[in-house]
Amino acid sequence: MSENSSPTTTKISTYVMMIVLIVLALSIVALMLSVNAFIAGNEMVAGYLLIIGFIAMAMSVYVLLQSRKRIASMKIESPKVMTTVECKKCGFKSVREFQRGDFVFKELEACQKCEDKMLITAIYKEIKEKEKTFAV
């Protein structure tokens, strides 16, 4: 499955982007003002401006990251599918990636060890990440 996404679906809304950039700019202004206030000796105001600046900056960065995450989730994941090949006579077993035409109980070429025919015994997908468990 293609991992690329169409331009219409991956574009971040320009409206959202504009707001994020304005908030980011204002947060920088607030941080600069806080430095000014601190130099002028007004520490309380400097503190408030610092808090406002950091919160605004954190929020805008968070929104930007969320938008990127949403784009990433737009892609359709294609899990790795594995095929288990076994020799029923000598027990030789190998696991390889799925190939088109594979099916469970399909007879394959001769075994490397005993020359008997190999058999596909399982086809399954591997899931790397563990499911979130809830301790209840």
Place this chain on the structure above:
Amino acid sequence: MSAVLSVIMNQFGGAGDSISQILSILFYVVFIVFLFYGQRIQMYVMIREVEGSLYKLKYIKEEGRKITIETIKEIGKPQTDPSARVDRYLEYFTITPQSMDPAGIVYKLDHILDVRDSRLKDEVKIMAPASDEVQVNNLENTLEAAMALNFIYKVVRHYYIQGKKTLSLYIIMQLQMILPLVMKEAEAYASALKAFAYGQPIGDGAGPLVAAKLMHGYETRKVPKDCVVATLPIEGRTALVIKAEGPGGNVGKPGDAVKAVIDENEGKIASVIMIDAGLKLEGEMVGEVADGVGAAIGGPGVDQYKIEESLVEYHIPIYAVIVKEDIGDAVSPMRKEIADSADKVIERVKNVILERTKEGDKVVIVGVGNSIGIGQ
């Protein structure tokens, strides 16, 4: 706070009093706006959320269509571009029989489903003339997954537009509430699409996998419709193991197969054991095995009805063994936990046979599900 605000505003060049007044007015305006338009603002937020999911659904649907067309071109080697025919196929619908007088509705529905199946198969054969029987089944399944994605997208879009047109919070709210489940299902179908296109076994194939493991090495014969049966010894009893014919994407008609096998044996069957994939509840593990009583089979209900009817006629007890999985696992490539559970299911089936039947009895074992990627 207002003192602090005025000090902050002084940083911008003084005029603290007037700015305080402006801020107070602004606060009241915001308060009044939220008082009267809070619900509408909430609705716009929801609409934005639904819109985002709708974009994703559109992307999944388009990808599905693209994969389907590519697979048809690759396997079927058509002379002309199949895109237009695929688009027509995606819009196919089935009208269920009238249920005002429900007597005989099962056979009417069965007939409609037969007509649908043969029509869709014929369409696939026209679209992909170079494909064999197995590939036709796989392509049909691929197209059905693409059809499901198209339908989900169109239904969500319908309610989204309706909600936007009427500005009804309740339409949008209902849509937004079920959206996580809808998205999960759509993602599962997207995953299924590739599995069908490549002929990989899916989670729903748990039943046929167990049946295949039991019947492998024994002679099989065809039974109606699109099923195979093998006769084999198991724990001193004779087992008649049924599954949909593989390795093409096919669920067969286990209802007809069970009826045929019971009739062949004149009802002298000690018990019927059905194996199927069962929907798990959140918190349960994928691949967990459970057993119980009853006909374990999904779908529109036609096959369940036929099986129950045959069993009642001869007073045959029915047992079920299920492999737990969620809807996503059922239609996407088979997970390792499900593949590994096949041996546990066989053990459970043997236990049921030992506990519930006598030596020399005949039992019917049915592996229900899609046989895609599973031979026999």
